[in-house]
Amino acid sequence: MASLAVAAAGSAHFRPHQYLARENERPEAIFRIDEGWAYRFHLFGDGRRQITALFLPGDYCEPQWGLGQCATQPIVAITAMSTTRIACPPAGERSNEYYQHLWTALVKTIERQADWLVSLGRKSARERIAQLLCEIYDRMHDSGRAYAQQCALPLTQLDIADITGLTPVHVNRTLQAMRLAGLICLQSKWLTIPDMDALRRAARWPTPAPDPVSSKAEQLPNHLDGG
Amino acid sequence: MASLAVAAAGSAHFRPHQYLARENERPEAIFRIDEGWAYRFHLFGDGRRQITALFLPGDYCEPQWGLGQCATQPIVAITAMSTTRIACPPAGERSNEYYQHLWTALVKTIERQADWLVSLGRKSARERIAQLLCEIYDRMHDSGRAYAQQCALPLTQLDIADITGLTPVHVNRTLQAMRLAGLICLQSKWLTIPDMDALRRAARWPTPAPDPVSSKAEQLPNHLDGG
DNA sequence: CGGTTCCTTGACCAGTTTCAATGCCCGTGG
DNA sequence: CCACGGGCATTGAAACTGGTCAAGGAACCG
Numbered sequence: 060m061a062s063l064a065v066a067a068a069g070s071a072h073f074r075p076h077q078y079l080a081r082e083n084e085r086p087e088a089i090f091r092i093d094e095g096w097a098y099r100f101h102l103f104g105d106g107r108r109q110i111t112a113l114f115l116p117g118d119y120c121e122p123q124w125g126l127g128q129c130a131t132q133p134i135v136a137i138t139a140m141s142t143t144r145i146a147c148p149p150a151g152e153r154s155n156e157y158y159q160h161l162w163t164a165l166v167k168t169i170e171r172q173a174d175w176l177v178s179l180g181r182k183s184a185r186e187r188i189a190q191l192l193c194e195i196y197d198r199m200h201d202s203g204r205a206y207a208q209q210c211a212l213p214l215t216q217l218d219i220a221d222i223t224g225l226t227p228v229h230v231n232r233t234l235q236a237m238r239l240a241g242l243i244c245l246q247s248k249w250l251t252i253p254d255m256d257a258l259r260r261a262a263r264w265p266t267p268a269p270d271p272v273s274s275k276a277e278q279l280p281n282h283l284d285g286g
Numbered sequence: 287m288a289s290l291a292v293a294a295a296g297s298a299h300f301r302p303h304q305y306l307a308r309e310n311e312r313p314e315a316i317f318r319i320d321e322g323w324a325y326r327f328h329l330f331g332d333g334r335r336q337i338t339a340l341f342l343p344g345d346y347c348e349p350q351w352g353l354g355q356c357a358t359q360p361i362v363a364i365t366a367m368s369t370t371r372i373a374c375p376p377a378g379e380r381s382n383e384y385y386q387h388l389w390t391a392l393v394k395t396i397e398r399q400a401d402w403l404v405s406l407g408r409k410s411a412r413e414r415i416a417q418l419l420c421e422i423y424d425r426m427h428d429s430g431r432a433y434a435q436q437c438a439l440p441l442t443q444l445d446i447a448d449i450t451g452l453t454p455v456h457v458n459r460t461l462q463a464m465r466l467a468g469l470i471c472l473q474s475k476w477l478t479i480p481d482m483d484a485l486r487r488a489a490r491w492p493t494p495a496p497d498p499v500s501s502k503a504e505q506l507p508n509h510l511d512g513g
Numbered sequence: 514c515g516g517t518t519c520c521t522t523g524a525c526c527a528g529t530t531t532c533a534a535t536g537c538c539c540g541t542g543g
Numbered sequence: 544c545c546a547c548g549g550g551c552a553t554t555g556a557a558a559c560t561g562g563t564c565a566a567g568g569a570a571c572c573g
Contacts, residue, residue: 162385
């Protein structure tokens, strides 16, 4: 994707666990990620944590700042990162190109979050983890950072737990089961997917359309009949 | 909020359970909702369903169509609806006002989804339902449709289940417990909240910042120390 | 090489689901 | 006017997925 080179204003680097933004802070620039990973999260007073977005190389972090919004959730680096700063111009000086570019990124964010809502709301532990790995692989692939069936995966099991809404212990057990089933191979922060289709099936993602012949009416919510 | 009257092009009405959009359809207009409720959802082949967005009066449905995207998930009306159509102009004819207006709506969507991710990933049944009711009340209040401590709530318990990622049976039990606890009063599609603060506390929402004095380091994930 | 972080495993527990059945409410039609 | 039927709410009992607590071991880093 052509990037917003016009507005580029220098670069920024972050170390692991360093904050890219804190809650209620007004960022003065959007970061285009050239290298490294980060995540957005919510932390409860009692220690529960939920990660609500993953930022991979090629992503904008975060496009919604472009209209002068405050950051609503903190963002921290997972790995060392190198990014390009894209200044947030005042209202009068925003080009159509600027809007369209970030708009596209916003829409992608919404779609990914919607997929995640489905995952957290209705999928089993194995399905959630499979979906996460599929999504990560696809995104790494799309940005040219996957090789053969492999890509980097710098997440700890605790991170995976806080993305998928599970406990680290259960993530561990589920990963082991998936390894045993030959679905994945995961060692030293490196992910190998021997059979992508199998993993996608395990994730129920992307969702294959239900067969219109075999799917009987009674197995669907019957108030979805289209009025 | 000033609406995009400029681009308004007639109105559209829907009956309960009628589709506003189907998957992979390219909508020719955005609907500004004047009256009625709708939701976006994902349906699995095996019957599981997850609702990923709720559209209430005053909302745009869906701002992301404004760039010519396809609908990625179907949307159906909950109640009878009346809406105003807002044409999606081709790339060359989009005003800055158009972009800013819908941008704001997109960002709000992202924030609501992020809150929902936290809810589905880390909250108990009671917290999720409390959060849902808080959010609905707030949104109805903001659009001038709440009176005293009350507002309409045209959702069935099955709908609530598919929003909160629970089973209808458990929603029923949890609602009863909340009624018993005096947190809510819910009858004939009408919601009364005797004590908004109590309900907000039950929802852990909006999240009160953890007390910097009493929150010891060891009860927080210790890799969030800011690098 | 010492300390910290992360992974792994076991035993037990709890919140939520599943299955099944009953009853209510309400719109429809005889 | 009342019987019927469908969707929805309610309840109980049993099962299960995933959570909690606890401890040992491997891997990593300065």
